[in-house]
Amino acid sequence: GESVGLHLPTLSVQEGDNSIINCAYSNSASDYFIWYKQESGKGPQFIIDIRSNMDKRQGQRVTVLLNKTVKHLSLQIAATQPGDSAVYFCAERMARGGATNKLIFGTGTLLAVQP
Amino acid sequence: KAGVTQTPRYLIKTRGQQVTLSCSPISGHRSVSWYQQTPGQGLQFLFEYFSETQRNKGNFPGRFSGRQFSNSRSEMNVSTLELGDSALYLCASSTGTAGNTIYFGEGSWLTVV
Numbered sequence: 706g707e708s709v710g711l712h713l714p715t716l717s718v719q720e721g722d723n724s725i726i727n728c729a730y731s732n733s734a735s736d737y738f739i740w741y742k743q744e745s746g747k748g749p750q751f752i753i754d755i756r757s758n759m760d761k762r763q764g765q766r767v768t769v770l771l772n773k774t775v776k777h778l779s780l781q782i783a784a785t786q787p788g789d790s791a792v793y794f795c796a797e798r799m800a801r802g803g804a805t806n807k808l809i810f811g812t813g814t815l816l817a818v819q820p
Numbered sequence: 821k822a823g824v825t826q827t828p829r830y831l832i833k834t835r836g837q838q839v840t841l842s843c844s845p846i847s848g849h850r851s852v853s854w855y856q857q858t859p860g861q862g863l864q865f866l867f868e869y870f871s872e873t874q875r876n877k878g879n880f881p882g883r884f885s886g887r888q889f890s891n892s893r894s895e896m897n898v899s900t901l902e903l904g905d906s907a908l909y910l911c912a913s914s915t916g917t918a919g920n921t922i923y924f925g926e927g928s929w930l931t932v933v
Contacts, residue, residue, distance in 0.1 A: 739922065748824075748910050748924040749863075756919065794863065806851050806914050806922055807876045810863035 713792060715815045724782040724818075728795030728811045733776060735797035739808070740769060740780045744791045752780070752793075782816075790818045822847065824913050824925035832931045838899040841928045845892050845913030851875070852894040853922070854886060857908040866909075869894055870916045901932045 718724045730738065736757045741749035753764045755771050755778075762769050768781040778795050792815050796808040825844040833839050845852050853876075854866040865878040869888035886896040892913075898905055908927045914920040 737919065741924070748826075748926045751921060751923055754921060796863075805876045806853050806868050806870075806912070806916065806920070807865050807878070808853075808855075808863075808912075808922065809865070810855075812862055 713813050713815045715817060717817045717819060718785050720785060720787060720818055720820050722785055724780075724785045724789070724816060726780045726782075726793050726814045726816065728778040728780075728814075730776050730778055730795065730797045730811070731809065732797060732799050733773070735799050735809075737798040738769070738771060738778050739796045739798075740767075740778075741794045741796060742789075742791045743794060743813075749794060785816075785818050787818050787820055790816055792816075824911055824923055826909075826911050826925040826928050828928060829926065830929045830931075832933060833901050835901055835903060835932055837901050838897060839901060839930060840895055840897045841909055841911075841930075843894045843896075843911030843913075843925060845894070845911075846923060849913040849915055849923075850892055851914045851916030851920070852888055852892065853912045853914075854894070854896050855910040855912065855924075856880070857910055857927070858906075863910070866896065898930075903932050906930060906932045 739754040740752040743749045755762045755769045766783045770779045792813045794813045795811040827842045851870045853868040857863045868876040872888045883899045888894045910927045911925045914922045
């Protein structure tokens with residue numbers, strides 16, 4: 706498949722290490738934040754989400770941290786594996802009482818896992 | 821449970837033609853959103869439909885339009901294609917309620933020549 710986002714920030718990590726991918730969001734009124742993983746030639750795959758009334762949420766091998774003071778979001782991946790290699794996008798949804806699914810996406814980060 | 825299905829997966833069109841892309845959401849989902857993804861602009865929101873009504877619209881020209889049917893399936897249309905419309909067009913579905921998870925399809929790759 707083709708690739709999108711050819712000039713992305715790249716994070717290179719060794720297999721087994723922990724990865725931290727960062728994202729700055731734009732709107733202090735956003736109420737919902739999501740991390741997606743996109744592999745070459747595929748659509749974005751949901752990883753984990755967090756509401757604005759939380760500052761941390763954990764999933765399987767992943768943790769999302771939300772710092773509303775500085776409008777910063779991070780995704781931590783524990784024990785990174787070669788299958789984690791992909792482009793990672795953060796997305797925010799601006800609050801409209803839940804009556805919208807319009808997402809604003811970050812530019813993406815390419816995670817390259819070295820065996 | 822089947823995921824979001826988009827057709828066609830790949831297509832090539834000539835400048836000036838029009839194109840229609842189709843999206844079948846996850847069963848039970850009533851909200852369908854469309855996004856355009858390009859290397860230069862990243863992922864950009866086109867529009868969202870909920871229960872056959874356009875609920876939100878992005879900043880795209882009127883050549884981009886969409887609709888949703890009573891079974892929640894959606895189509896988007898691009899008329900008078902330009903070279904810059906070459907992109908991956910992604911469809912996303914959700915229940916449409918507050919706090920719902922939004923799932924994406926694999927996309928339709930459009931090349932305009």
